[in-house]
Amino acid sequence: MDRYDFEKLQRKWKPVWASMGLYRTGTDPDREPFYCLDYFPYPSGAGLSVGHCKNYIPTDVISRKKRMDGYNVLHPMGWDAFGQPAEEYAIKTGTHPSEVTRINTDTYRRQMKLIETSYDWEREINSSDPDYYRWTQYFFILLFDRGLAYQRENDQMWCPSCRIVLSNEEAAGGICWRCNGQVTRKKLTQWFFRITDYADRLLEDLEELDWPEGIKAMQRNWIGKSTGAEVDFAVRNPETGEEYRLPVYTTRLDTIYGATFCVLAPEHPDLERMVTSKQRDRVLEYASAARSRSDLERAAAAEREKTGVFTGCSAVNPFNGEEIPLYVADYVLAGYGTSAIMAVPAHDERDHAFASKYGIPIVEVIAPGGVPQGVSESATVADGQLLNSGRFDGMDSAEARIGMARYAEEMGFGRPDTRYRIRDWLVSRQRYWGAPIPVIHCEKCGAVPDRNLPVLLPEMEDFEPDDSGRSPLARVEEWVSTSCPVCGGPARRDTDTMAGFVCSSWYFLRFASPREDDRPFDPEAVRYWLPVDLYVGGAEHAVMHLIYARFWTKVMYDAGMLDFTEPFAVLKNQGMILGADGQKMSKSKGNVVTPDEMVEKYGVDALRLYILFMGPFEAELEWSEEGIAGTYRFLKRVWTVFTETAGAVTGAEDPDLMAELRYQTARTLKKVTEDIDGFAFNTAVAALMEFVNFLSSSRERAGKAGSLWRESLRRLLVIMAPMTPFMSEELWHRMGFEGDTVFHQPWPYWEEEDLVLDTVEVVVQVRGRIRGRMTVSPEASEDEVRRRALQLDRIVEILDGAEPRRVIVVPGKLVNIIP
RNA sequence: GCCGGAGUGGCGGAAUGGCAGACGCGGCGGACUCAAAAUCCGCUGUCCCUGGCGGACUUGAGGGUUCGAGUCCCUCCUCCGGUACCA
The missing domain is CATH 3.90.740.10 (Valyl/Leucyl/Isoleucyl-tRNA synthetase, editing domain)
Incomplete structure (x- = not known):
């Protein structure tokens, strides 16, 4: 018998699943669709910590279970790649932001594959890719055409020494957050989206959403009617x-x-x-x-x-x-x-x-x-x-x-x-690394959309901002200088780029048909997959991203492009994982734990299981290495139970053991099924542990359970599979169960009758205090249970001949006697 | 201040108004071992009685409803998150 070697299992199954195309999105139109989406991540240079796993592993478990439930599942991943951090880093290191982005997305993708999240990588998208941002620009023009995008002069915080526009937060106390210099104001013309026109609808439609109450409250507050x-x-x-x-x-x-x-x-x-x-x-x-x-x-x-x-x-x-x-x-x-x-x-x-x-x-x-x-x-x-x-x-x-x-x-x-408290949404940035605003300014015709998309971001060597308060793009004269699409006269391009939140306001639509090249999405695919059935991410985007995406969805609905008005039917926020010191994980505190090091020590399955087990999905929790060591021990116990009892000799059957096994199996199937569906992963894992503890303590008698033992193990592997894919797949094949992969097995259900025990223990209370216990048949009548309770020696002694005033019988649970 | 959420063993946490503390961590004891690691077995909320059996107390505090409250209602305290001159 060989030992549990997680490294070997990972090496063995990853290529097999890849060549099977196990995570490819289903296409059978007769199947029910299920769209399970994670927030669009910004790929930072730091890579993923175990904290990110608290988001990606639960959605992965849901996606895998839904596939086994017979759904077509859309579970995609992509990158919110435009943005200031990549640009800052690029300026500092002299690397081009596109190169920075490529390196960071490679890291994210590698780590996501490392923990075996079942994304359909054939649908990967990147918001900084012209094939993507041409459609971001297309929607900008849609808003422009509908009178929802306009320019207005606006006072902006400006740091003269850094030569950069600052947000209010960055200019707290009138001091630049980077150089500590005095901040001044600069009047700049900015682009806005008229989100205030949608304030009432954004407020009213919150009612129908299955979202955390707190997020809905924050949005109501933000809209501030x-x-x-x-x-x-x-x-x-x-x-x-x-x-x-x-x-x-x-x-x-x-x-x-x-x-x-x-x-x-x-x-x-x-x-x-x-x-x-x-x-x-x-x-x-x-x-x-x-x-x-x-x-x-x-x-x-x-x-x-x-x-x-x-x-x-x-x-x-x-x-x-x-x-x-x-x-x-x-x-x-x-x-x-x-x-x-x-x-x-x-x-x-x-x-x-x-x-x-x-x-x-x-x-x-x-x-x-x-x-x-x-x-x-x-x-x-x-x-x-x-x-x-x-x-x-x-x-x-x-x-x-x-x-x-x-x-x-x-x-x-x-x-x-x-x-309303909500203001129009300022979308222009005087920055290089973003989607160019597709507008041409003509002396005669004014601001005219450039419908010849994409308006490509020009290649620049030096994209550092200068003290003009204008975008670096303004310096690329051959790009800026163009002709007016209306009158053909000389004209100049708008040099601002769009804020990152614009790119992420429609990405969930792109995933439905990510390679569509003559329109932003295939309406047929969008009708099939959207709205998103389950949307999961951190609580930090409570107002910004979620309100912008809702706004754009409504605009597209008004334009006749969509047949729904809310993009995310169900929203859930995972809790943060703090370092072992109770502090937020950060490089400077030195308390970051990466999936890489945990996988190295304990394996992918142990990491996945611990992330699920460590506490409630929504809760903020501290990382504990003792904790993951515990789930690793559990997996070794699973391995032992299977390998030790796989060839158990069938001897004389033990009906008591079989009844108990039947009950425990049914109980576990029910609990795990309902808990996964209810996002209670921690108690689902606890139920698996209880069941394995039971199997483990019965393993010497395994042969006396006849074929039932093997069948229980088979079902256990199937319900474990979404959480611990490698362990389940390996044992599935070792046990010689049918089928090419455990993931093609239908989700097992239970017989209600298996949940009924021959006898149940009933607690006997006097005035609400436990004074005795007795074993009765679950079918016993209330009268019989009452009579037997009153006959217990201890009860007779306490009552001391007195006639009880009242007796409450809760069938199968307890008897409460009031003297 | 306002809005949202939460207070349960040494720790993370579990409990359709019905046996509080499942499961795990940590700890203690034992087996195996020359020894250690790993593994396995047992115990582990607090207090009382010499002790098994037992008894009392216990879910942030205080009241209430109920045969019965961690769970429902009222008052208060603490912590976390969001937001804050929005007239």
């Missing part, structure tokens, strides 16, 4: 006597009688007109100082103390005609509502802080539960009954909001309004 009203205040300039209409947005119209000042955002477009000459310099200085700071910095400063400047103008409250001062202050955000607010210090904490600092009156107009709370110290934000509110006194907040909006509408100075 609020209902309120827009009200026009009249701004008066006391110097000129001029009047301006100033619309403000509020969700608390019920508090408007408490408005004691109004505030403009420093970015308010009409700020210059709503300021007196006396205040002008101070106001403009404040506004420009505020604008030069990052949002983060502003928020942090305003957290400590709110600041603002009086404009010299006043605003008239249309409800009561009161004239109140108008301020500019950076606690009011540009880009939300109307960039101007009415401030009600009595009922809003921020306004309260501002009013207290500048000595502005505070007027209480809401009394929660009819009782005024007093507002000199802090604001009262709860709803309540209105007071000091003229004709609306005594109403409660909710009814007042409706009534006052109606009144405002009748009077013509206001209207009900709905606002």
Whole structure:
């Protein structure tokens, strides 16, 4: 008998499965499709750690089981290959980003093959491949044609020493994250997608999705729908006597009688007109100082103390005609509502802080539960009954909001309004390594899409950004200079590239027909495979990728290209694997564990099994090398049970053993089947362990189970196969079971009758405390069980002749006696 | 602050309102061995009784519903994740 040699099994079966084409996507149109998709990975230079396995191994188990269940399974893999890290690395090392990408994807692919994930590699895609990004560009034009892509000038964070545009996060505190230099703002023209047009649909359609509640909540939050009203205040300039209409947005119209000042955002477009000459310099200085700071910095400063400047103008409250001062202050955000607010210090904490600092009156107009709370110290934000509110006194907040909006509408100075927090999606990047925006700018015709796709990314040696704030592509004159597709006149190409999230907004469609070369996808294939049945990845893309992909799907649906409106029917997030020290795995902490080293020591099957067993799929868990050693020991035990009992001599049959074996087998099949389907892999593995423990402890009597023993082993191999492919395949052939591979076996099911035992143990409780046990037939009547329980010596002793007041019998489980 | 999730042995965790702690790790004891590794067998929540049999306690804290609560309801505490001047 030879020992369990995982290395030998891996060497033996990998080529066999490869030549069989075991993982090729099914084509039989009569079979039910099942599309099991992992998040589109960005191939980083670090390669895969065991943490990534927490994503890829469970989806692999599901895919393998679904194939054995008779489904056609689409389980593909590809690369979200465009992006800044590859470009940074390229600049640093002088390697071209395409070369960096090729090296990284080779590593990822090798590691994924190492752990034997069953991807159909014939469908591999790469978003930086022109065959792919020409269709990304095609969809850009689709959005452009539908009025959903537009250009707008926008303030961007800019680091003059690094000569790069920074995101708000990268410019925290007004300091560049890389060089610690001072960040400035630069006005740049950027491309946006009009995702705000889809805000309501993105919100409403969340209802139908089988996604984690937390992710749905984050999306709702991100979309941030609020209902309120827009009200026009009249701004008066006391110097000129001029009047301006100033619309403000509020969700608390019920508090408007408490408005004691109004505030403009420093970015308010009409700020210059709503300021007196006396205040002008101070106001403009404040506004420009505020604008030069990052949002983060502003928020942090305003957290400590709110600041603002009086404009010299006043605003008239249309409800009561009161004239109140108008301020500019950076606690009011540009880009939300109307960039101007009415401030009600009595009922809003921020306004309260501002009013207290500048000595502005505070007027209480809401009394929660009819009782005024007093507002000199802090604001009262709860709803309540209105007071000091003229004709609306005594109403409660909710009814007042409706009534006052109606009144405002009748009077013509206001209207009900709905606002969203979500902003249009900024998609242009002044970067080399991305899909070029397929637009040509012509003096005569304006921005015109270039439909001659792909617009190839030009080859560049030096793609480092310069201080112009423009993309490096702007320097390739022969590429930029072109002719207008409409009028044929001289024109220039748009030099921006698209953000990586654009590429990943449609890749799930490409997998349905990845080699289609005259259209982005074959509609027939998409109709068959999509939507994705199971989508799995980390929780970090909760809003960005998932909301963008949902948006694009809806746009394509509107364009008649798809017959569904949601791309991912079921979504699951795997938990992260932390290092053995409880910290996030990272190179700098030196706590990274790679699949390579684990496979080397314990083999692919042990790694796969431990990843599944270490805890719940969604849970964040610490890596433990003792843990994987445990699953490795388990596999050796499996090996021993099979090799020791394979040729067990059939002797006199033992009916008790056979009954027990029948029961244990059925119980295991049921548990493992239901647990895999329910994503409870850890308990599925536990059930396998229990079963193997049982087999192991019975192995000396194996021959007494007749042919049943062999049949139980056969079924065990089939249900283990998705988790431990090498062990299962090897033992399948050693045992001489039929068929070319264990993976072509149908999934085994169980007989319900095998789950019924001859006798069951029933617990006897008195007042909920266990006082005895007895063995009864599962068919025993309630009366019989009750009678027998009351006859137990221990029970008779406790009752001491007393008549039980009540006896509860739970068939097959317990008896509870209440004396 | 708000939203989402979670608190169970020494550790990871398991439990349709019905025997809490499955399975694994770690630990202890034993077998095998010259010895070690590997393997195999047994024990392993806490406390009490000399002890088998037994008894009490125990699922973050406190209340409640129930014959019976880790599980359902209320109040609170702690931790993790997200988000934060969105008017």
